[in-house]
Amino acid sequence: MKLCTTLQIRSIDRRSIEYYGLSGYELMETAGCRVAETAKQLLESVAGKTVAVVCGKGNNGGDGFVAARYLHLWGASVTCHVLADRPALPVDAAKHLERLEEAGLVPDFRPDGPLELPDRPPALIVDALLGTGLKGPPRDPYAAAIAVINLSPSPVLSVDTPSGVAPGCGSPQSRPRAEWTCVRADHTLAIGLMKVDLATLPGRSWCGALEVADIGFPEAALEAEGLYLSMPExxxxxxxxxxxxxxxxxxxxxxxxxxxxxxxxxxxxxxxxxxxxxxxxxxxxxxxxxxxxxxxxxxxxxxxxxxxxxxxxxxxxxxxxxxxxxxxxxxxxxxxxxxxxxxxxxxxxxxxxxxxxxxxxxxxxxxxxxxxxxxxxxxxxxxxxxxxxxxxxxxxxxxxxxxxxxxxxxxxxxxxxxxxxxxxxxxxxxxxxxxxxxxxxxxxxxxxxxxxxxxxxxxxxxxxxxxxxxxxxxxxxxxxxxxxxxxxxxxxxxxxxxxxxxxxxxxxxxxxxxxxxxxxxxx
The missing domain is CATH 3.40.1190.20 (Ribokinase)
Structure with missing residues (x-):
């Protein structure tokens, strides 16, 4: 299995868009669909199940909007919680938010927090708060939202990476700094390629079960990156x-x-x-x-x-x-x-x-x-x-x-x-x-x-x-x-x-x- 760094996945994403005819909108659609399909597999059936999708202001949140739309259309009772202002969203994420609203789901915008999950614990929480490339400990409202997610008894599916995970975050058992909080995921779906930070400690200790979603990166784009990391299967x-x-x-x-x-x-x-x-x-x-x-x-x-x-x-x-x-x-x-x-x-x-x-x-x-x-x-x-x-x-x-x-x-x-x-x-x-x-x-x-x-x-x-x-x-x-x-x-x-x-x-x-x-x- 090929692995990549955060910089490499960004380069592959950019190359796929600039040279191989894909759009960021299409890649986000595919990624969010894969998240929804994984949620469906975890729940066995989504019809009538409650799912809370927690989204941040980046492209990770855009993946969450797509997943929320699919789950809603498949009959789940979905709540979508957005810890961002609408104007702060990237262009592709904003377009997918519009499609989510057109499908009849009204998100709960709380740019300053706090995150309020349904009183009755949902069957699944989808963590689409923060993606890869974090430079330090999450700050509020994200840190507080992560704490709310971790206090919930509901299982958690993290999109691409458990929110907060980055080099230096420490493991759940041994934390270097008490203020660095990460989502304790039960299942993590890496988007496109497995990230090396998820395959190694401390990231691996936060992920739970780990799998990769193929979102259609062209093989030529992967080869051009010169990927040197792998994990044996x-x-x-x-x-x-x-x-x-x-x-x-x-x-x-x-x-x-x-x-x-x-x-x-x-x-x-x-x-x-x-x-x-x-x-x-x-x-x-x-x-x-x-x-x-x-x-x-x-x-x-x-x-x-x-x-x-x-x-x-x-x-x-x-x-x-x-x-x-x-x-x-x-x-x-x-x-x-x-x-x-x-x-x-x-x-x-x-x-x-x-x-x-x-x-x-x-x-x-x-x-x-x-x-x-x-x-x-x-x-x-x-x-x-x-x-x-x-x-x-x-x-x-x-x-x-x-x-x-x-x-x-x-x-x-x-x-x-x-x-x-x-x-x-x-x-x-x-x-x-x-x-x-x-x-x-x-x-x-x-x-x-x-x-x-x-x-x-x-x-x-x-x-x-x-x-x-x-x-x-x-x-x-x-x-x-x-x-x-x-x-x-x-x-x-x-x-x-x-x-x-x-x-x-x-x-x-x-x-x-x-x-x-x-x-x-x-x-």
Whole structure:
């Protein structure tokens, strides 16, 4: 699914009108009709149902006028509340207001408020107050109207975006400023294209169920915009799952080398290795400090083990380089970083291994930290590099302030992937995958229960397994993040989000593969 920014949707709208023969009036008619159709689906039948349509002074309000007209003509008992003066309305919205009045519905104009909904809660409230591009907290009368909507027990359908949602608005659970109020929608209908602010937090937390209304933008207008944002859908991810053919053997299904672990961090190595196997790799070999071998041998039955020279502190030493080179001569892909520590010697080893690798590499955790202060260390490195930092690791790596990264994760991930020339996975709620050439994918799966130690180690092993089975870096990262989040969702369904641990994600990976693509076994 293609996503867009607020500026991009405005450009597409303008281009469709100026170059492709559509009018703003026609686009508004189509958008409002789609809103009314969605309301009809939500209510199952609109005849005799009460619907309150709350409109602002912009084009969003114009969509509301059209929706109100259709619902009125279909037999609903509609009240239309306008928090604007008639002269303040845009031309197209004013024309649709006239058509609404010609249909026999008289709106309630209250430019200064307050919004007064019917005494008996309506079957549905249509929120057409404020659209996208809001620069700050809503002001009265809109803020007061949003509060009235939120106090109503009626379900809410928001047009294009829940009113008030914008970067910086915070989530319903964690608000940065008490005066910033947003509509808590039960259903949001994005007009034309999905907006990235709705696909990512905090916007996503206000939307309820989310869908997109096609209003007929010409394909050429979309292509001319150069849309670089997307959100994977299940059908697309199903097509990426590696096909297992009857003639396959363990050596043909991907050989993954994992370099991980240190004293006290054997669990990270275990999680990454197990996830690589559950991700479909035919063979996994774990290189870890020699001092961990007894503990790891007791844990692993399917993973092959290679003890590596270690420092006095129990991390992997520079003397392990030749051992890792031998691993890489056997492997199809390398996963490096989980639980390594930031020991200076170990970090130097990581940089040397990555720069000399002729295999694709997945770099996580302390593997990412090893390049702090050495961003040029990846120049001329492995043929494909995937880095999987969380926000603080990315901050250390790039020098960007962590708060600035969180303020616009898309921009931060895109810039970092381009400057480092890697495929970058910025982990977190709605994890992002950014390509070196500027594409960004917003992941739709996952839940707060996955915020637990070791979750990232599982992702590292899973992505490495997909790389080893022949996917390119972009597809392996997107599919890995999608399946990882879905495994977390299945775990939360089974046991609730509060008790999830990283090992549960591995246990639910088979279900995630099945839910996504039914295994894709070819004859």
């Amino acid at each position: 299940r059908s697309e991810m199903a097509g990426l799952i590696p096909v297992h053919r009857p003639g396959d053997h363990k050596g043909s299904r991907g050989k993954v080398a994992v370099v991980a672990g240190s004293a006290g961090m054997a669990g990270a190595a275990t999680l990454a290795s197990r996830a690589a196997l559950r991700g479909g790799a035919g063979m996994v070999m774990l290189g870890a400090p020699a001092g961990l071998m007894d503990a790891l041998t007791a844990r692993h039955t399917e993973v092959m083990l290679r003890g590596l020279p270690e420092t006095a502190e129990g991390s992997i030493s520079l003397a392990a380089e030749s051992h890792i080179d031998a691993l890489l001569s056997w492997a199809d892909v390398l996963a490096i970083g989980p639980g390594l520590t930031r020991h200076e010697e170990t970090s130097a080893l990581v940089r040397r291994v990555v720069s000399n690798s002729e295999r694709p590499v997945v770099i996580d955790a302390d593997g990412v930290n090893a390049f702090t202060g050495h961003p040029d260390g990846m120049a001329g490195s492995a043929p494909e590099v995937i880095m999987t930092p969380h926000v603080f690791e990315l901050s250390r790596l790039t020098g960007m302030d962590a708060d600035d990264i969180e303020a616009d994760r898309v921009v931060a991930a895109r810039q970092a992937a381009g400057s480092l020339q890697v495929t970058l996975v910025l982990k977190g709620a709605a994890s992002l995958v950014a390509s070196p050439d500027g594409l960004v994918s917003v992941n739709p799966t996952g839940n707060p229960g996955m915020a637990t130690a070791g979750s990232g180690d599982v992702l590292t092993g899973l992505i490495a397994a997909l790389l080893g089975q022949g996917l390119g870096a972009w597809d392996a990262a997107r599919l890995g993040v999608y399946l990882h989040g879905l495994a977390g969702d299945l775990g939360a369904e089974a046991m609730g989000p509060h008790s999830l641990v990283a090992g549960d994600l591995i246990d639910h990976l088979p279900g995630a593969f099945l839910r996504t693509g039914e295994g894709r076994i070819s004859s």
